[in-house]
Amino acid sequence: DVKVTQSSRYLVKRTGEKVFLECVQDMDHENMFWYRQDPGLGLRLIYFSYDVKMKEKGDIPEGYSVSREKKERFSLILESASTNQTSMYLCATARGPKQETQYFGPGTRLLVL
Amino acid sequence: AQTVTQSQPEMSVQEAETVTLSCTYDTSESDYYLFWYKQPPSRQMILVIRQEAYKQQNATENRFSVNFQKAAKSFSLKISDSQLGDAAMYFCAYRISGGGADGLTFGKGTHLIIQP
Numbered sequence: 001d002v003k004v005t006q007s008s009r010y011l012v013k014r015t016g017e018k019v020f021l022e023c024v025q026d027m028d029h030e031n032m033f034w035y036r037q038d039p040g041l042g043l044r045l046i047y048f049s050y051d052v053k054m055k056e057k058g059d060i061p062e063g064y065s066v067s068r069e070k071k072e073r074f075s076l077i078l079e080s081a082s083t084n085q086t087s088m089y090l091c092a093t094a095r096g097p098k099q100e101t102q103y104f105g106p107g108t109r110l111l112v113l
Numbered sequence: 114a115q116t117v118t119q120s121q122p123e124m125s126v127q128e129a130e131t132v133t134l135s136c137t138y139d140t141s142e143s144d145y146y147l148f149w150y151k152q153p154p155s156r157q158m159i160l161v162i163r164q165e166a167y168k169q170q171n172a173t174e175n176r177f178s179v180n181f182q183k184a185a186k187s188f189s190l191k192i193s194d195s196q197l198g199d200a201a202m203y204f205c206a207y208r209i210s211g212g213g214a215d216g217l218t219f220g221k222g223t224h225l226i227i228q229p
Contacts, residue, residue: 033216033217035216035219040122040221041221042117042119042204042219042220042221042222043204043206043217043219044219045216045217045218048215048216058216059216090158092158092217098210100146100163101148101160101163102160102217103160104150104157104158104159105157106156106157107157107158
């Protein structure tokens with residue numbers, strides 16, 4: 001079974017703090033993704049990576065950056081957290097160029113005060 | 114840009130009955146994937162069923178089946194013999210086929226309630 005883990009289930013941060021969300025997978029998948037989920041909006045793609053050190057912007061990259069130094073680990077960075085970044089963050093992985101199925105982590109619920 | 118529309122924010126069904134969740138999408142591509150994902154309360158998002166656009170046969174997974182109408186750009190999910198464990202948010206998603214990485218485009222979700 002694919003296992004995708006996220007560093008925290010719940011996180012509370014202050015406005016202006018730098019925030020790191022980490023995602024780790026154990027299935028040697030090439031592709032990793034970060035989404036945010038908000039009620040009534042569904043999931044929206046922030047960034048994705050198809051290889052180590054490679055990254056691509058998704059639909060809503062503003063205010064975020066990512067890092068992929070190792071294949072199994074994909075970090076989402078909020079450079080200066082703001083209250084409008086309060087959300088559920090979901091990491092996902094997929095195998096190969098066809099990436100037919102994405103496998104999701106349990107999510108991190110972030111509250112920015 | 115591709116869009117995915119789920120017109121039913123919430124649906125309710127009696128246990129053991131059948132329910133259909135609607136999804137429409139907009140794309141100019143001819144080859145793509147469509148997915149239904151399930152997100153139970155406070156639990157991980159999991160894949161329910163996947164359809165490849167070039168396949169005319171509707172996908173089926175046990176009690177879950179889809180009605181894929183490519184010309185109408187419609188992809189509905191039918192759940193037969195509904196069970197209490199089916200209660201969840203259901204998301205319809207789209208992804209273009211072919212090589213290269215790309216994320217999924219999701220609908221806004223349908224909250225499915227199962228009445229005992």
